[in-house]
Amino acid sequence: xxxxxxxxxxxxxxxxxxxxxxxxxxxxxxxxxxxxxxxxxxxxxxxxxxxxxxxxxxxxxxxxxxxxxxxxxxxxxxxxxxxxxxxxxxxxxxxxxxxxxxxxxxxxxxxxxxxxxxxxxxxxxxxxxxxxxxxxxxxxxxxxxxxxxxxxxxxxxxxxxxxxxxxxxxxxxxxxxxxxxxxxxxxxxxxxxxxxxxxxxxxxxxxxxxxxxxxxxxxxxxxxxxxxxxxxxxxxxxxxxxxxxxxxxxxxxxxxxxxxxxxxxxxxxxxxxxxxxxxxxxxxxxxxxxxxxxxxxxxxxxxxxxxxxxxxxxxxxxxxxxxxxxxxxxxxxxxxxxxxxxxxxxxxxxxxxxxxxxxxxxxxxxxxxxxxxxxxxxxxxxxxxxxxxxxxxxxxxxxxxxxxxxxxxxxxxxxxxxxxxxxxxxxxxxxxxxxxxxxxxxxxxxxxxxxxxxxxxxxxxxxxxxxxxxxxxxxxxxxxxxxxxxxxxxxxxxxxxxxxxxxxxx
Ligand code: BES
Ligand code: MN
Ligand code: ZN
Numbered sequence: 001x002x003x004x005x006x007x008x009x010x011x012x013x014x015x016x017x018x019x020x021x022x023x024x025x026x027x028x029x030x031x032x033x034x035x036x037x038x039x040x041x042x043x044x045x046x047x048x049x050x051x052x053x054x055x056x057x058x059x060x061x062x063x064x065x066x067x068x069x070x071x072x073x074x075x076x077x078x079x080x081x082x083x084x085x086x087x088x089x090x091x092x093x094x095x096x097x098x099x100x101x102x103x104x105x106x107x108x109x110x111x112x113x114x115x116x117x118x119x120x121x122x123x124x125x126x127x128x129x130x131x132x133x134x135x136x137x138x139x140x141x142x143x144x145x146x147x148x149x150x151x152x153x154x155x156x157x158x159x160x161x162x163x164x165x166x167x168x169x170x171x172x173x174x175x176x177x178x179x180x181x182x183x184x185x186x187x188x189x190x191x192x193x194x195x196x197x198x199x200x201x202x203x204x205x206x207x208x209x210x211x212x213x214x215x216x217x218x219x220x221x222x223x224x225x226x227x228x229x230x231x232x233x234x235x236x237x238x239x240x241x242x243x244x245x246x247x248x249x250x251x252x253x254x255x256x257x258x259x260x261x262x263x264x265x266x267x268x269x270x271x272x273x274x275x276x277x278x279x280x281x282x283x284x285x286x287x288x289x290x291x292x293x294x295x296x297x298x299x300x301x302x303x304x305x306x307x308x309x310x311x312x313x314x315x316x317x318x319x320x321x322x323x324x325x326x327x328x329x330x331x332x333x334x335x336x337x338x339x340x341x342x343x344x345x346x347x348x349x350x351x352x353x354x355x356x357x358x359x360x361x362x363x364x365x366x367x368x369x370x371x372x373x374x375x376x377x378x379x380x381x382x383x384x385x386x387x388x389x390x391x392x393x394x395x396x397x398x399x400x401x402x403x404x405x406x407x408x409x410x411x412x413x414x415x416x417x418x419x420x421x422x423x424x425x426x427x428x429x430x431x432x433x434x435x436x437x438x439x440x441x442x443x444x445x446x447x448x449x450x451x452x453x454x455x456x457x458x459x460x461x462x463x464x465x466x467x468x469x470x471x472x473x474x475x476x477x478x479x480x481x482x483x484x485x486x487x488x489x490x491x492x493x494x495x496x497x498x499x500x501x502x503x504x505x506x
Contacts, residue, residue: 005162007128009169018107021076023116024056031115041067059097083118088126095130096483109161121171129179133484138194178311185307186491192299193489197275197292202323206247217309222248232362234341238355239324241332251305251319265316267373271356271380272298272323279352296476297379300493314506322359338437346437354441356382357455364459375466385448386471392479394420396471398453404466417496429454
């Protein structure tokens with residue numbers, strides 16, 4: 001299976017290449033090319049559809065092998081349903097399903113024909129986006145022979161080129177350029193999450209971001225001396241058990257034009273625990289390997305910054321990630337230790353496995369002090385408790401402003417990266433008061449995702465700054481696979497936040 005096919009938009013008149021995919025509307029409504037091929041094959045396409053009970057429903061597929069009278073070896077009928085009611089996400093899912101059908105086909109190229117009504121340029125771009133999201137594979141560590149056949153042992157190489165035959169190819173190309181930028185961001189986020197922790201430590205993570213080199217994207221890496229100078233005692237306490245140094249990376253995209261040029265930025269902050277053993281309060285062995293994904297929040301913020309810069313978004317945004325490794329050792333933080341955060345607030349560390357909030361406490365503080373953002377959103381694989389509450393279909397959303405919460409919910413529905421709002425309340429906040437310090441880092445048996453969010457809220461300087469916290473423990477990795485994601489590291493949130501920025505800050 002080929003990763004990332006080369007996608008080209010061509011006019012409907014272009015000769016069909018390799019295997020052919022025809023989009024077909026509700027009740028087997030063919031477009032012009034579909035009707036022609038059906039006639040040429042003596043009606044065998046319609047017969048095959050009828051035989052398979054195919055009605056043209058969105059994401060249904062029928063394969064017709066060696067249709068009589070046609071030169072092409074196979075024709076896949078791909079249902080799109082009632083085209084006029086399709087949202088961008090529907091087209092993406094259709095694109096993903098189509099790629100699932102043809103990814104292992106022989107042949108260098110394939111033709112995807114979008115000649116059904118409402119097959120607009122934007123629909124073509126979204127189909128292509130869905131294809132690319134589905135095509136992602138993490139095959140870096142598969143040995144050579146396996147990689148050649150796609151790494152899945154199927155023997156199929158799959159089409160390296162996908163021709164999308166459509167009404168207005170240049171308009172589709174233009175619409176796709178934006179979407180391809182976002183796909184780049186999702187791919188980066190997935191790559192970072194999938195990478196094992198022996199390869200991707202805090203220093204290596206930071207180096208990857210520094211190497212991004214997109215014009216206009218400024219990447220700054222804060223090293224140990226700088227973090228100590230800033231007095232990030234909470235973040236450093238998490239990293240101190242590891243032989244690997246901690247890092248904070250600041251990514252600035254100042255793309256706002258005209259009057260918005262001097263507007264304060266929106267800040268996105270990500271938890272980047274490259275591996276979470278739990279520290280001295282160590283996690284049990286079973287499933288601990290998943291904790292290589294405990295930097296999913298940071299991966300999302302990184303992918304978002306890449307997407308915004310690649311599509312030259314008309315906005316000022318800063319992405320910040322706190323990168324640490326949580327290890328048990330002779331230098332590790334102990335339960336009962338009291339650390340002083342950058343804010344000056346002291347924290348009694350009662351459980352060294354509640355480390356993400358310590359990292360975010362300092363990066364959130366730093367982001368506000370330095371950038372005075374108009375809004376701040378953090379993402380973190382913060383608690384197992386959020387999965388108990390919401391499973392893997394929604395990320396937990398905690399927010400101090402109804403407007404921002406609604407905007408995130410709307411973006412979630414549009415992108416399929418759903419969020420579900422959870423409460424914040426002074427009564428929950430009380431649960432993290434400490435006898436010995438300003439607060440403790442755990443809140444007891446109940447409402448674990450909420451007390452974690454309350455902890456973070458203590459590091460929001462002004463109650464008037466719109467702030468949202470997304471607990472992505474259930475969605476950043478090993479979430480349910482679907483038409484547009486088959487990867488363990490899902491890249492969750494890049495599309496959500498890109499949508500948020502597009503709709504409300506550009
Ligand atoms: N990284 C974990 C949360 C997590 C667990 C994410 C499983 C994804 C999958 C976090 O650092 C953690 O360990 N949280 C503890 C907090 C507890 C000690 C208060 C938890 O959820 O158990
Ligand atoms: Mn932990
Ligand atoms: Zn963690």
